[in-house]
Amino acid sequence: MAQTTTELCYLTIREAGPLLKSRQLSPVELTRAYLDRIGQLDGVLHAYITVLPDRALAEARAAEAEILRGLYRGPLHGIPIALKDLYDTQGVRTTASSRVMANRTPTRDATATARLATAGAILLGKLAMHEFALGGPDPTCGFPLARNPWNPDHIPGGSSSGSGTAVAAGLCMGSLGSCTGGSIRGPASYCSIVGLKATYGRVSRYGVVPLSWTLDHCGPMTWTVEDTALMLQAIAGYDPKDPTTSRAPVPDYAASLREDIRELTIGVPRHFFFADDPRIDRETLAIVDTALKSLADLGARVQEITVPTLPYAGAAQPVIMLSEACAYHARNLRSNPLEFGDMVRARFRIGGLFSSADYVQAQRVRNVVRHEFAQALQKVDLIASPTMSNPAPAFQGIDAMTTSRMPSFTGPYNLTGMPAISVPCGFTSKGLPVGLQLAGRPFDEPAVLRAAYTYQQHARLFEKRPPI
Amino acid sequence: MATASEGISLEDLRVLTERAGFRLTRDELESLKPMYDHFANQTRRLYEVLLEMEDVAVTFSPNLDPQG
Numbered sequence: 001m002a003q004t005t006t007e008l009c010y011l012t013i014r015e016a017g018p019l020l021k022s023r024q025l026s027p028v029e030l031t032r033a034y035l036d037r038i039g040q041l042d043g044v045l046h047a048y049i050t051v052l053p054d055r056a057l058a059e060a061r062a063a064e065a066e067i068l069r070g071l072y073r074g075p076l077h078g079i080p081i082a083l084k085d086l087y088d089t090q091g092v093r094t095t096a097s098s099r100v101m102a103n104r105t106p107t108r109d110a111t112a113t114a115r116l117a118t119a120g121a122i123l124l125g126k127l128a129m130h131e132f133a134l135g136g137p138d139p140t141c142g143f144p145l146a147r148n149p150w151n152p153d154h155i156p157g158g159s160s161s162g163s164g165t166a167v168a169a170g171l172c173m174g175s176l177g178s179c180t181g182g183s184i185r186g187p188a189s190y191c192s193i194v195g196l197k198a199t200y201g202r203v204s205r206y207g208v209v210p211l212s213w214t215l216d217h218c219g220p221m222t223w224t225v226e227d228t229a230l231m232l233q234a235i236a237g238y239d240p241k242d243p244t245t246s247r248a249p250v251p252d253y254a255a256s257l258r259e260d261i262r263e264l265t266i267g268v269p270r271h272f273f274f275a276d277d278p279r280i281d282r283e284t285l286a287i288v289d290t291a292l293k294s295l296a297d298l299g300a301r302v303q304e305i306t307v308p309t310l311p312y313a314g315a316a317q318p319v320i321m322l323s324e325a326c327a328y329h330a331r332n333l334r335s336n337p338l339e340f341g342d343m344v345r346a347r348f349r350i351g352g353l354f355s356s357a358d359y360v361q362a363q364r365v366r367n368v369v370r371h372e373f374a375q376a377l378q379k380v381d382l383i384a385s386p387t388m389s390n391p392a393p394a395f396q397g398i399d400a401m402t403t404s405r406m407p408s409f410t411g412p413y414n415l416t417g418m419p420a421i422s423v424p425c426g427f428t429s430k431g432l433p434v435g436l437q438l439a440g441r442p443f444d445e446p447a448v449l450r451a452a453y454t455y456q457q458h459a460r461l462f463e464k465r466p467p468i
Numbered sequence: 469m470a471t472a473s474e475g476i477s478l479e480d481l482r483v484l485t486e487r488a489g490f491r492l493t494r495d496e497l498e499s500l501k502p503m504y505d506h507f508a509n510q511t512r513r514l515y516e517v518l519l520e521m522e523d524v525a526v527t528f529s530p531n532l533d534p535q536g
């Protein structure tokens with residue numbers, strides 16, 4: 001089939017799968033198209049830390065041979081993807097975007113890496129990220145900073161910055177991010193793509209460089225909700241190598257996407273997410289309000305709810321995150337502090353200055369927040385909000401505290417472990433994307449995905465690509 | 469993180485950082501102070517939440533099965 005590089009690279013996983021299976025499209029042709037596009041655009045966008053042309057083409061040839069023999073593995077077979085550069089890849093440098101790990105080459109795959117390979121996905125390369133997955137682009141970290149394809153003067157969000165940029169710009173068909181306070185949903189919102197933080201314990205973190213053990217989550221980042229469902233299917237499930245993974249059965253995530261949302265009730269804690277706070281962008285709120293009206297028009301019941309302790313979540317999350325991060329990095333922070341970029345070094349040091357009582361109190365508040373959300377989810381099925389309190393900031397003027405000064409709308413769900421997705425819902429007057437966040441009961445990814453899918457099919461923002 | 473409302477003194481910050489195992493220059497301390505003050509103010513809010521004895525931080529379940 002005759003398609004341009006751009007047309008091939010803008011296919012979704014759901015669209016490409018049947019073409020690959022029926023041999024109308026070759027995995028080699030598709031992989032070459034992505035490698036060409038990376039060569040054309042990544043000099044400006046800096047989505048990749050490492051590109052793997054030889055390995056990707058070898059994997060594509062192997063996929064092509066299997067498919068020709070009738071050994072089609074499923075919807076990810078022959079699909080070119082890329083990984084945030086903290087997912088271990090056997091024999092491929094994995095840096096976490098830090099000089100501390102600049103020469104680190106793992107001897108085994110992360111479980112998620114291995115599961116995607118088993119599903120037949122083709123690894124194009126490793127993606128840029130904020131150093132050690134801590135939010136904030138730091139020019140002193142020693143690695144290029146990914147740019148937002150909607151406006152390269154603005155950040156793509158983080159810490160899964162390259163994952164957001166690459167998917168939005170058509171530099172891979174899907175990616176994996178990781179999330180400790182919003183590092184999947186944030187770049188998804190800023191780049192107008194879909195990002196899902198799965199329930200704590202749903203996706204193995206074995207072989208993923210940690211930031212904060214009790215807050216870290218993994219999940220897919222893709223152009224559509226349906227593609228997110230397909231990628232989640234491949235990576236979800238119990239892993240004996242990760243003691244925090246759940247033995248709960250893994251449902252068929254794509255199967256229920258098209259079911260009606262009319263029986264769903266969506267709660268909105270307006271007292272927090274729509275608060276009269278000058279730090280929250282009013283245009284963002286108006287765009288999300290329009291999205292909520294659309295969900296109501298589509299049949300969902302949308303009602304206001306209260307989560308009383310939610311305003312304290314933003315105080316608890318950084319104490320836990322930075323304390324745990326400091327524990328992990330303490331040895332290097334003390335012996336080789338200059339190996340860290342300026343921003344991360346300062347914030348990790350702060351993690352060493354909280355008292356043990358602060359950490360314990362933060363965990364206690366976390367449990368109260370979790371309990372209150374559990375109570376709310378007895379009355380509603382999902383909770384909706386803007387994903388981010390502001391559109392993507394410009395690079396100019398960013399400092400180590402920029403993200404900390406903005407209210408976090410994503411961090412609460414890292415505290416509770418609930419599944420949460422960001423789906424594109426509009427653009428500001430300056431052309432910057434805005435995301436709608438939907439969170440659900442633990443392990444109820446199907447409801448989260450179904451509502452997000454229904455909304456995305458209605459809003460059809462997947463038809464609009466960045467002006468690159 | 470008990471600090472005065474106007475922020476921590478550089479001397480107190482030096483003591484805290486040394487206790488954490490970090491040896492910072494005066495420039496580094498001055499650079500770290502605004503960030504410390506921000507998080508200290510934020511962290512103080514955690515103690516505004518009215519918690520009961522039952523509001524525990526973590527739970528612990530001894531697992532007698534080593535295969536767990």
